[in-house]
Amino acid sequence: MNSIEAVLEVPSSLRYRLLVPEGTVKSIVYVLHGYGQLVEYFHLKFNGVHSDDTLFVFPEGRHRFYLKGTSGRVGASWMTREWREEDIRLNVLSLDLLHREIVQKYPAEKITVLGFSQGGATAARWVAFGKVPCDHLISWASVYPPDLTTEAHATVAKKCTFVLGTEDEYFPVSEQDALLAAYQSMGIHTVRFEGKHDIHEETLKSIL
Template sequence: MKKSIKFEYEAHYVVSKEPDFREREIWLLFHGYGQLAEFFIRKFQPFFDGNRLFIAPEGTNYAYLKDFQGRVGANWMTRHEREKAIENNHRYLDELMESYLRKFEKKPKIKILGFSQGAATATRWASRWSGQVDSLILWAGGFAHDMQLEDARGKFAQTSLKLVLGTQDELITLESIEKQEELIRSLGKSIEKITFEGGHELDTEILKMMMEVK
């Protein structure tokens, strides 16, 4: 008989600086499969400043990237006990955001960037989070297929949505693009689509353009 038990668990995340809680923007960064938050956030280092707080949560599942030794990567879930991992992710992200937002006198803008597997995790969580998301950027990934559409339509009604894809991204298939198009139509909301010459990666020039949007 398989059972489960809840217990206190410690998860990791990385921030761009020690906050003073006067920042105008919080950027919540979701890494992709097999990445670690401490390395993912470095891609955003050129944009660190006093008005932005970058927070990169780290997936709580870890594995060696090759064989049984060497580099370790994190992921947000696997097919094994997937629903339980999603529930745990939601509780973790809810508490993480609340722990920061409760210290702000003036609410900052909330901007979310999800990369690859992190894009689906970001949309799944943000669509049912109690807070308001000002901007949602899905990079080399897309909306979670099991996202609750009714929740998402209401939650993202006032959210700026962007989809960023590299023209040589070997992990993005025609089938996945068609599925995303169907999801976007179901949301009934326009989404800005941006492409760049590159693969399954972040592009500095596109990021710079994102940071310039107020």
């Protein structure tokens, strides 16, 4: 008996949430959440950053799971190490389709892509391989994807800002200076704030 792996293409969907300004949209900010988060709650962190002309778009990772055991709170993620190439491809494809839909209704002058934590790598890959005309990439407390080609890296790094809290529990304090120096040597602008692994409202306002 032979074991054969096969693939079947099936229709899928991408859930997202919007923070819509009162005035005419001049700027769009796509925000990609971190591991185990849902946009239903994650978007609330940006209520205080909302402006009169900026549309915030929060897509949700397609992988949803129970955060503990087999019941209770649910979170979402962008990918795992299993069949990662396919997850990367589908993430880029679905985000491209989302962008096409958004700009048909909200044409804008400026596009920003912000990736928080796990969402940062997905954001960088989307900017590198997708069709979004990104003016500014914000990689917030995230690991810059090491698998970008030299050409893709050149495109992404020059428009990227890396943001990190001084007390971020996922980035040991003893290693932060070396990490920031490495990013700076790649041409990436870096910003630090006093805080932990979270969105810092005043810092985000100043960057945007």
